[in-house]
Amino acid sequence: MDKRDRADLFRERLSDALRSREMNRSDLARGAGLDRSTVSQLLSEDAPRLPNGQALAAIATALSVSSDWLLGLSTHRGAAAEILDQAVQVAETERHPVDEHLLAWFRDAVGAKIRHVPANLPDVLKTEAVLAYEYAGETLRTADQAITGTRDQRALLHRAESDMEIALSKEALEGFARGEGLWAGLTLEARREQLEVMGRTLEDLYPSLRLHLFGATDRFSAPFTVFGQKWAALYLGQRYLAFSNTRHVQLFAGHFDDLVRHALIRSHEAGQFALGLSDKV
Secondary structure (H helix, E strand, O other): OOOOOOOHHHHHHHHHHHHHHOOOOOHHHHHHHHHHHHHHHOOOOOOOOOOOOOHHHHHHHOOOOHHHOOOOOOOOOHHHHHHHHHHHEEOOOOOOOOOOHHHHHHHOOOOEEEEOOOOOOHHHOOOHHHHHHHOOOOOOOOHHHHHHHHHHHHHHHHOOOOOOEEEEEEHHHHHHHHHOHHHOOOHHHHHHHHHHHHHHHHHHHHHEEEEEEHHHHHOOOOOEEEOOOOOOEOOOOEEEEEEOOOOHHHHHHHHHHHHHHHHOOHHHHHHHHHHHHHHHH
16 A cells, blocks of 8 residues: 555544544544644645654544554554454354354455465365265264355355465375375275365366465465455364454465465366376375
């Protein structure tokens, strides 16, 4: 955002804060210890300007809002203590990541890019056989509920304006193909079908759905999702840490971009890579 645009946004948010608190320019000047002419200049539509740091802090305090919000650096207008409570939230969830929280964030981000690092395989690409196996012993959420949630998520991805990138370690996908760890009891036929479905789906939906495979010995990531510029959700198991502060969201997006930059298998190659693994199973 250039200086003029930020000054326009500052003026709009300053005017909004004044209306919300039913204050006029004189009230703000007294509360912030500023000249009324200074306040008038900041609210001028003809030549909007930005305040210096001291004036900004005084205005934010007088209006009980965040200086970051006034400058357009945050979506939360509250003062610092309130912002911390709002910008980092704990969302309780059942074990299956595709639940009402995640779907609501997906819907809110339609038209924007979604960046996703899954806990194992991407849920949106899982077959019903794999979901049924994974949640067979689950007491908090049944396999049928997991399948239904994944169908809903997949339907959102088929909308024309959807754009989703997934980053997964190459070793995790190869371990699935070999039936290692969590997948040790999954039949060879189910693993082969999963890889075939994944490969075909990635080929069919590219470039709106892109999978990047990074090296586990080179990079590491906990599971998380970035929903456009609005939300980032870190999955802990049974709960998310949800971040809405712009700087936090950008931090997650930057980490995802680093995984993509160091991918061993690029998105245009991922479909054929999955199909190649299915031939080896």
